[in-house]
Amino acid sequence: MHALRVLTIATLSFATAALAGCGDDEPRNENKSCSVQAQTGCESGQVCEEVEGAEPACFAPVSFKGIVTNALDDKPIQGARIVARDANDAAVSPVAISAADGTYTLAVPARRDSAGKPVAAKLTLRADASGYQTFPLAPRIALPIDVDTAAGSPPVVQTAATDIALVPLPNASGLGSIAGTVVADAGLDLVPAGALVIAGGSTGIVDFKGNFVVFNVPANASVDVQAYAAGLQITPKTVAVEAGKQTENVELRISSAATADVSGKLSIVNGNGNSVTSVVLALEDTFVENAARGEVPKGLRVGNVTGDFVFNDVPDGKYVVLAAFENDGLVRDPDTSIGGTQIVHIEVAGQNITLAEGFKVTGSLATVSPGKDAIEEVTGTPTFVWADDSSEDMYELRVFDAFGVLVWEDLAVPSVSGSKDVTVQYGGEALTPGMIYQFRATSMKDGVPISQTEDLRGVFVAR
Known part of the structure; x- marks a missing residue:
């Protein structure tokens, strides 16, 4: 059943930037100040969480527990990296590493109400492992895990939603990995958590602490390592990758804020009663042409689109613009004999871009x-x-x-x-x-x- 349960998780915004979180019904160390951002001021085994209408306080952390398995044979996967993300795909947790039996425990943030109970919120999981396809990756979507369903002491969420099955790559030979961090240049108050890192066509996610690992990178003496997130201009780096080895200590630096805008418009015709859709920017290097899908970096999605749309703070890079990509009863009109139906490729290089032709969107086949x-x-x-x-x-x-x-x-x-x-x-x-x-x-x-x-x-x- 693990392959079915892989599609656990989707998203809802989660305001806290906590390192981990959730806990007992009653807060601890209420009279002692603690820092959510720095995770200081709490006793060992506790975390600092935001509290509605009050100062942050210390609690036993909420954890997600599950198992990572091979989708084809149900065997456990050791060494998978699991991270929790919010609605904007920002990483809000450190990374959990699956054990030899495939199990993992991931501490996640949990804002509290005045009684110390977790406030309702949904998080998603991303998992990466050597020799396996990343989860989630279209068309597999992530469904929500409810933080406030944690039970026990310390509180834990352990359901079918926290089990993850990964699909093995057809050929994992000749692949290596890249590990490093994303840091901001001096004087820049910019957070890289959730940025999408790409190297040799493979991707990884920057965790809450700024660390990343990209698995399954084809061995090459010259591999470009790039990272993308709305609002961040991150300087790429070129490294060597050897098969079966990990290239360590790769540091990517945030050099400035990204400020470019990408704007356009769409029209919904014969929408079967559906009049609102979304538009995303997928990285061109991840785009699968025949299936018309690709990975979307943090923040490069515009929702509630009825006509005009604009992406703000787009970093330099090559993208594919996909309209009506998500499930909403609508699709990009597939009639390529008329205007506004082509898949659009763009390159951002610090300049604002206005798409020359609008997208035509129509009702989908149910x-x-x-x-x-x-x-x-x-x-x-x-x-x-x-x-x-x-x-x-x-x-x-x-x-x-x-x-x-x-x-x-x-x-x-x-x-x-x-x-x-x-x-x-x-x-x-x-x-x-x-x-x-x-x-x-x-x-x-x-x-x-x-x-x-x-x-x-x-x-x-x-x-």
Whole structure:
């Protein structure tokens, strides 16, 4: 069941910048001042937490406990790095390292109410390990873990949501890793926690203390190490990477605040009653062209978009602009014969950018099964079901694995009538047990695509 439980976690904003957190029903050392930022002033085994309407106080920390396993064989993974993030993908915890049996314990921040109880908030987890694909990575999404559900003394959250299954890379030979820190130049009060570090196409996350590790970097005498987060201009560095070894003590410096704006507009046509969407900037070096997805750095998302949008404080770099990427009943119009439907690539170099052409967004084909709202387990030969598009004359169906590799397609699915659901049985080679897959359906009219299922739905795990 671990592969299913991987998709635990999504996000809600969490205001505290605490190092760890949550605890007993009653605060400790109330009369003694403590520092949330520096984590000083508390007895051993306690942490300083923010308190609603009062000064910070000391508590027993809240922890997430779980296990990290191989999605294909359910075996434990040792040495995985797990970090908690808030709604803006900022890291709010130190890193937990999974033990030989795959288990981990991660202290997380927990703002308290006046009675000392954790305030409701949701955090997400990110996990990285040598030889494994990062979690979460589209189309696998992270679902929320509720901090205020912690129980016991000290308080712990340990549910299916805290177990993580990682998909092994097809070939992990010839790979090394890079470890280092991100620090700000003198006089700059800028925090790097949550920045996305990329090297050789692989990524890592900067934790609450400014540390990072990027696993699975192809060995090369010259590898560029770069970090991205809204508001931060981080100077890249070039290092050598050897297979099977870790390049240590790589220091990336925040040289200034990023100030560039990227603006544009979109129009929602035939949105099936949906009139609000989001736009993201994905790093071009992480973009998978055939699956149209990539990793989005901290802060490079604009929500509640109905027309005009603007990204503020975008750091220098190459990005892919993705509209309606998240689940909201809308998709980027797939009809490439009209304007506003192309995937847009941009390069920011300190300048403001206004996109020349607006995006056209339309209502999506409704996914029925598998993976309507969350990842589903599928045994044997799966059957794909989606709602009919009354305007179509046929459909195209594609199935991708977790790495964005096309594993099967049927480009001539006949239309249906009477507003029935469309049902197609998988006809490719046997699926790999434990592997994550996604199906995508596209409705066609006179040889032109007119709508499709959403970018992050239709996800399933084979059994």
